[in-house]
Amino acid sequence: MAYNDFNMDSHWLPFTPNRQFRKEPRVFTGADGMVFTTHDGRKVIDGISSLWCVGAGHNRKPINEAIKKQLDTLDYATAFQASNDQAFLAAERIAAMAPGDLNKVLFCNSGSEAADTSLKVALAFHRARGEGHRNVFIGRERGYHGVGFGGMSVGGIPSNRKAYGTALLPRVDHMRFIHDPANAYIHNREPESQEDFLAELENRILPLHDPSNVAAVIVEPVAGSAGWYLPPKGYLKRLREICDKHGILLIFDEVITGFGRMGTNFGADYYGVVPDMLNFAKAVTNGVIPMGGVICRDKIYDQMMKTDAPEHVIEFFHGYTYSGHPVACAAAVATLDLYKQENLFQRAGEMGKVLGDAFHSTFKGLPNVIGIRSLGLAAAVELAPIAGKPGKRAFDIYLDCFKKGSLVRPAGDVLVIAPAYIVEKSHIDTLVNTLADSVKANA
Numbered sequence: 001m002a003y004n005d006f007n008m009d010s011h012w013l014p015f016t017p018n019r020q021f022r023k024e025p026r027v028f029t030g031a032d033g034m035v036f037t038t039h040d041g042r043k044v045i046d047g048i049s050s051l052w053c054v055g056a057g058h059n060r061k062p063i064n065e066a067i068k069k070q071l072d073t074l075d076y077a078t079a080f081q082a083s084n085d086q087a088f089l090a091a092e093r094i095a096a097m098a099p100g101d102l103n104k105v106l107f108c109n110s111g112s113e114a115a116d117t118s119l120k121v122a123l124a125f126h127r128a129r130g131e132g133h134r135n136v137f138i139g140r141e142r143g144y145h146g147v148g149f150g151g152m153s154v155g156g157i158p159s160n161r162k163a164y165g166t167a168l169l170p171r172v173d174h175m176r177f178i179h180d181p182a183n184a185y186i187h188n189r190e191p192e193s194q195e196d197f198l199a200e201l202e203n204r205i206l207p208l209h210d211p212s213n214v215a216a217v218i219v220e221p222v223a224g225s226a227g228w229y230l231p232p233k234g235y236l237k238r239l240r241e242i243c244d245k246h247g248i249l250l251i252f253d254e255v256i257t258g259f260g261r262m263g264t265n266f267g268a269d270y271y272g273v274v275p276d277m278l279n280f281a282k283a284v285t286n287g288v289i290p291m292g293g294v295i296c297r298d299k300i301y302d303q304m305m306k307t308d309a310p311e312h313v314i315e316f317f318h319g320y321t322y323s324g325h326p327v328a329c330a331a332a333v334a335t336l337d338l339y340k341q342e343n344l345f346q347r348a349g350e351m352g353k354v355l356g357d358a359f360h361s362t363f364k365g366l367p368n369v370i371g372i373r374s375l376g377l378a379a380a381v382e383l384a385p386i387a388g389k390p391g392k393r394a395f396d397i398y399l400d401c402f403k404k405g406s407l408v409r410p411a412g413d414v415l416v417i418a419p420a421y422i423v424e425k426s427h428i429d430t431l432v433n434t435l436a437d438s439v440k441a442n443a
């Protein structure tokens, strides 16, 4: 199928119903601030920061200029056995923002690579300290850690796993999901639950595998891709304690919650819990250039360096051709500068309250609404599914919103809005009102 400027025959779109898309293409050709231009000349508000990436909004000159300057200075340099100045600058900045002794940054290019990298670090670290038998990973139901075989295995979204059978890692278990239906409505606060979501970890999962065999537990501080499900108060602190008790590494996947979404540097700061590794991607470069990474605590790096091998031998056999790409690192430094100069994390926290208030006052009582959750600069409205057609109601609403000029995110039968930190109240009003009209239209 051909349009004026492009032919759709060759591009197989990711995580997209391609057959439907070809009938109703949604193609962006430009973006500025909060607004896209589409191939058919329409304006669409980016209500999801282009999947949690574009914290500072689109087309930010300081980031664009830094990239152009870097291209003219050092376009690329091999990442193995040598490095580039921008990689050290970016790592220093990121480590300085991270809590506790999360001080050592391994770069990669995406959240999926960050997940696999962190799992590999966990195995290599335990082996280096003489506990190579620790090779069980524990994730959580409905968790999302990207699409590599490691991340997919510890992830818990059934549709992402069902085609891959025995190719998934064998020694993986999953904790139960954190949603308590008694807490369907969460308004700008941490939920408090009577349910003990970690009892099962302590009483069934760890005894089953024996804690001495467990390498790491990996969780998203807030379950983002599943539809913005919030951990109950105290959950992450207790998870930290359980991991400490048994010598298990705790990995936070902060690909969504990192770099401002919660109004703080990281979710770890919001919840006051320091993991052993912290995975990041997306907003670190404002989404402009792919970058991901894992920030490790000093003890992990130090252990890996404590080896009897001669000095010419690599300590950790892992890395990507584009780890610490100079252009991505220059983009990261410029992005982090911009977040700081414009106080954008604080703004995210403030605008999150505005978004949450708008969600609760607008959606409560609308047809099919069975839950509303807001915290940080993201909010979700959960709808009852159409019988026998899970996800259809939210997808139809998503399409309808797009036609009306608002990009929102369907996740199962949840709709999420998570705008850039520069969002104004007028954008929030438009996004929320458009979504509410579509919820009513699709009742």
Ligand SMILES: Cc1ncc(COP(=O)(O)O)c(C=O)c1O
Residues within 6 Å of the ligand: 109, 110, 111, 112, 113, 115, 144, 145, 146, 147, 220, 224, 225, 253, 254, 255, 256, 281, 282
């Ligand atoms: C928590 C989390 N981890 C990992 C990923 C995968 O990131 P990527 O798509 O960059 O591989 C995502 C993507 O949304 C994510 O939300």
